Structures are given as structure tokens and as C-alpha cells.
Amino acid sequence: xxSAFIVARRExxxxxxxxxxxxxxxxxxxxxxxxxxxxxxxxxxGQADLQPFFSFIPWLFLFLVPAxxxxxxxxxxxxxxxxxxxxxxxxxxxxxxxxxxAAWAFCGIALALTFPLWITVNILGEPDNGVILAGYVGCxxxxxxxxxxxxxVSALTKxxxxxxxxxxxxxxxxxxxxSPVVTEFLTQRLPVLAEIAxxxxxxxRFTGFTRGVVAARDIVFFASFIGFFLFVNAVVLxxxxxx
Amino acid sequence: xxxxxxxxxxxxxKPPRSGGRRLWSSDLGLLAAAVLAVGVNMLADRLLxxxxxxxxxxxxxxxxxxxxxxxxxxKDPITLRLFYSRRLGAAIPVYGAYAxxxxxxxxxxxxxxxx
Numbered sequence: 001x002x003s004a005f006i007v008a009r010r011e012x013x014x015x016x017x018x019x020x021x022x023x024x025x026x027x028x029x030x031x032x033x034x035x036x037x038x039x040x041x042x043x044x045x046g047q048a049d050l051q052p053f054f055s056f057i058p059w060l061f062l063f064l065v066p067a068x069x070x071x072x073x074x075x076x077x078x079x080x081x082x083x084x085x086x087x088x089x090x091x092x093x094x095x096x097x098x099x100x101x102a103a104w105a106f107c108g109i110a111l112a113l114t115f116p117l118w119i120t121v122n123i124l125g126e127p128d129n130g131v132i133l134a135g136y137v138g139c140x141x142x143x144x145x146x147x148x149x150x151x152x153v154s155a156l157t158k159x160x161x162x163x164x165x166x167x168x169x170x171x172x173x174x175x176x177x178x179s180p181v182v183t184e185f186l187t188q189r190l191p192v193l194a195e196i197a198x199x200x201x202x203x204x205r206f207t208g209f210t211r212g213v214v215a216a217r218d219i220v221f222f223a224s225f226i227g228f229f230l231f232v233n234a235v236v237l238x239x240x241x242x243x
Numbered sequence: 244x245x246x247x248x249x250x251x252x253x254x255x256x257k258p259p260r261s262g263g264r265r266l267w268s269s270d271l272g273l274l275a276a277a278v279l280a281v282g283v284n285m286l287a288d289r290l291l292x293x294x295x296x297x298x299x300x301x302x303x304x305x306x307x308x309x310x311x312x313x314x315x316x317x318k319d320p321i322t323l324r325l326f327y328s329r330r331l332g333a334a335i336p337v338y339g340a341y342a343x344x345x346x347x348x349x350x351x352x353x354x355x356x357x358x
Contacts, residue, residue, distance in 0.1 A: 131298060131299055133298055134296075180334070180336060183334055187334040194334070198340075204336055207340065212304070213297055213298070215294070216287065224283050225280070231273070231276045235273055239269065
């Protein structure tokens with residue numbers, strides 16, 4: 001699928017041609033660092049690990065990733081460039097996959113730039129680097145899940161603000177599904193739903209990674225989540241081509 | 244160039260009046276994809292509960308050789324009972340996840356001891 005890669009490369013260079021990339025990366029790094037060291041109590045815990053950093057990632061991405069995805073299709077629609085993109089001689093799904101891959105690679109770059117935290121923790125102590133590696137894999141998975149969801153929502157609308165708000169709301173549903181507040185409420189009403197909520201929860205799956213365990217079923221969950229929403233994205237795009 | 248061709252990509256095979264039918268068929272496609280995604284996850288839960296890579300340096304989530312040896316050398320049947328409140332596990336997800344882990348470990352014990 002070379003044309004998906006061509007779309008991805010063009011999109012990725014597009015991020016860095018505009019202030020989007022720099023603003024995103026700077027805000028992400030500042031927030032991640034600030035949250036880790038203040039609310040996360042990085043020094044006070046006295047443990048050489050990146051647990052405080054990882055615990056904030058799903059919530060940080062909850063706002064930042066939709067900001068990245070809101071323009072993916074909505075802007076193309078508003079500017080009318082979607083017509084050009086979709087009439088290029090390549091299957092539509094390749095455009096969908098290409099845009100997703102570019103955004104994912106971009107998130108990967110932003111995550112990679114948090115390396116000073118990793119260096120800090122390695123200088124201060126002897127952390128378990130395997131756990132940290134698994135945590136980063138988990139972060140990438142969470143980013144991918146939010147991205148696929150956000151991109152599908154963005155394809156629905158012409159308005160970027162609508163895309164952003166809807167994407168944040170939907171991502172929040174999946175992020176909060178496993179939190180005690182939700183599951184406790186559900187157990188009192190419908191215990192079956194509580195188990196389903198836990199199985200669907202992105203943050204619940206993510207904790208496995210932060211413990212240092214990369215489980216096959218968590219990988220399957222994220223892969224099917226991403227695949228499903230990319231499919232939704234392609235279907236929505238096919239439908240609303242004309243508006 | 245493709246700009247001169249009147250047909251849009253992806254809609255070339257469909258006549259313009261079948262919009263309703265296309266809507267219906269893609270709804271069906273979405274449903275099928277959702278069922279597929281849920282099915283794959285249920286299958287993975289059933290078939291691969293213990294397939295995982297333990298990246299911790301001390302192999303915290305992997306059974307040690309000593310444990311394996313003891314399990315392989317068991318002579319009498321041993322019964323292990325796990326008491327777990329499904330209600331509590333659902334209300335406080337951390338407990339639920341912990342119970343899952345214990346259950347996986349116990350089934351690993353059972354597998355290694357040959358019954």
C-alpha cells in the first residue's frame with residue numbers, strides 16, 4: 001500500500017509546515033512535565049519509575065489528540081480539498097490509513113521527545129527500563145485509539161469545533177468507562193454492564209502496560225479498536241462525499 | 244489526468260439512484276465490523292489469557308523455575324479455591340483486574356501441574 005505511505009508522508013510534513021506541530025509538542029511536553037513533577041509528586045514518591053508520568057498520559061491525550069484529529073477531515077471538507085484528495089487515483093481507504101498513520105507517527109514523535117524524563121529517572125536511580133518501555137508502548141496504543149476515534153468523528157462534520165468537542169466526549173466515554181465512579185454506579189443498577197464497561201475501558205487496558213506486561217489480548221483490543229474506527233471513518237467518508 | 248473523468252472514485256460501479264440501498268448496505272457493514280471487533284476480543288480473552296510479554300527486569304509476572312519444579316513434582320491432588328466477589332470487582336476495577344491476574348496465575352499452575 002504505497003499510496004497510504006505517500007499520503008502519510010505528505011500529511012506529516014504538513015504538520016511541521018504549520019505551527020500546529022510546534023504548538024502541540026510544546027504544550028504536550030510542558031503539561032506532561034508539569035503534571036509529572038507537581039501533581040504526580042515525582043520526587044516525593046522517592047521511587048525511580050515513570051508511573052506518575054504514565055498515569056497522566058490518557059487524560060492528557062484526551063484533550064490533545066482530538067485537537068490533532070479535529071482538522072483531519074473537517075478542514076479538507078471546509079476548504080474543498082477533500083474533492084481533490086478523494087479523486088486521486090487510489091482507493092479511499094488508503095487516504096484514511098495514510099492520514100491516521102501520519103497523526104500516529106506525530107504522536108510517536110511527541111512521546112519520544114519526553115526522553116528527558118527517562119534520562120532524569122535513570123540518573124536519579126535505577127528504574128526498571130522494561131516497564132518504562134512497556135509504558136511507552138501503552139501510550140502509543142492509547143494515542144492510536146483516540147486518533148482513530150477522533151478521525152472518524154472529524155469525517156462526520158465540516159466544523160472543526162464540533163469535531164473536537166464530539167471527539168473529546170467520545171474519547172472520555174472510553175477513558176472513563178473503567179473508572180471506579182462509573183463502574184460503581186453501574187454495579188448498583190446493572191452489574192453486567194459494569195463488566196462490559198471494564199472490558200471496553202482504554203485506561204483499564206493501559207494500566208497493564210504501565211505494570212510492564214504487554215498482553216496479547218490488550219494488543220488485540222487496541223488493534224480491533226483502531227481497525228473498527230478506521231473502517232467507520234472510511235464508511236462515513238464514502239457517504240458524505242458530496243457535502 | 245483524473246480530473247477530466249466525470250466519475251468519482253468509489254462510486255463508479257453504483258448507479259446514482261441507489262443511495263438508499265447503499266446507506267442500508269454500509270449500515271450493515273458497520274454492524275458486521277462491530278460484531279467482528281467484539282468477537283475477536285472475546286476470542287482473544289478466551290484463547291490467549293496468558294499470552295503476554297513480561298518486560299519487567301525481575302520477571303515479576305512470570306512463574307519462576309522453582310515454582311515450575313514444585314508444580315511438576317506434585318504427587319497428591321491439591322485444591323485451590325479463589326473467593327472473589329464479582330460485585331466488588333466490578334465496583335472497584337482495580338480489584339477486578341487483580342482477580343483476573345490471580346485467576347490467570349492459578350490456571351497457569353493447573354496447566355503446569357498436569358491437571
